[in-house]
Amino acid sequence: MLEISIFSILALFMLGGSIAMLVNKQTLFSAFGFLVAMIGLAGMFALLDSRFLALAQIMVSVGAVVVLSMLTILTINAKEENLPHEPNKYKWIAxxxxxxxxxxxxxxKSTSALYASFATMQTINSKVVGKLLFSEWVLPFEIVSILLLSAMVGAIVIARKDVVQTQGEES
Amino acid sequence: MTPELFFLLSSVLFSIGLVGLVARRNLFVLYMSIELMLSSVNLLLATFSKVLGDASGSVIALLMIAVIAAEVALFLALIIHMYRSSRTIDSDTFDRLKGQIND
Structure with missing residues (x-):
């Protein structure tokens, strides 16, 4: 009973946040809705006994991703006339x-036809995750670290100022 | 507490992300819709991890969070680049790859 009520509150948060993200015209309010949805998702992970995943979700998705996107939105600081003009937005959404x-x-239908009940198991804490991550999943872990490094280098190269200028001179 | 509720929530979130990707034109909303779709898949992975009693799904979701972080860095750099070159965040402006048939 307690689990059901916690689930409903979190689901309400997530759905409300994502719909607010979908319909708001102002970009910063969309980002706030996205923030609420991500916090709700972290709660869902905790409800599913994935403790380490909930912590990582809070740290990475809420603490890094949403804050970084909000910083970018505030840096760009698009004025009302620079926002895209969407006259029949609700018609498109419907x-x-x-x-x-x-x-x-x-x-x-296809996912719910697979399994009907939860398995009884202990909580997935950081010990279990760490053992799996460094034995079975060590190759994907290394590939992800290379991907992160190359993404950082690529982001720096893309966001540099003179990339735009050289392209403008060529065209 | 059955897994069906989690499956339902995950599919609804994925669909909200898909709707945002199709219906909106703000670049930031497009980016957050993609994030939402990836996160709904994460929720599905965590649910399967609990259903099967196997911690591997949780580990895959953890690796996917790292992939999401890399994607965010690239996407935000791309948005800044596009905003610098054309002073707008309307995705309909960026149609240079469409080609011009009449010319």
Whole structure:
């Protein structure tokens, strides 16, 4: 009973946050909705007994990703006239929802037909995750570290100022 | 407490992300929709990890969080680059790859 109520509150947070992200015109309010959705997702991970995953979600998704995107939004500081002009936004959203609804039902039906109950197990704490990460999953772990390094270098190269200028001179 | 609720929530979140990707034109909203879709898959992985009683799903979700972080860095750098070159965050402006048929 307690789990169901916690789940409903968290699901309400997540759905409300993501819908607020979807419909807001101001970009910063969209980012706040996204923040609420990510915190709700961390709570869901904790509810699913993945403690280390909940911590990583809070640290990376909330603490780094959302804060970085908010900083970028505030740095760009797009004025009202620079925001995209979307006169019939709600019509598009309703149309796309109708279009996506069969996909939703398909995903839900195909996943929920697989398993009907949870397995009884101990909580997944950092000890279990660390043992798995350094024995079975050590190659993906190393590949992810190389990916992160190359993404950082690529982000620095893309966001440099003279990339735009040389392209402008060529064209 | 059954896994069906988690499956339902995950599919609904994925669909909200897909709708945002199709219907909106703000570059930041597009980026956050992609994030939401990736996070819904993360929720699905954590649910399967609990359903099967296997911690590997949790480890995959952990690796995916790192991939999400890399994607965020690249996407934000790309948005800054696009904003510098054309002073707008409207995704309909960036149609240079469409080609011009009439010319």
């Amino acid at each position: 149309f796309a929802s109708l279009l996506v609804l069969p996909i939703t039902l398909l995903i839900y």
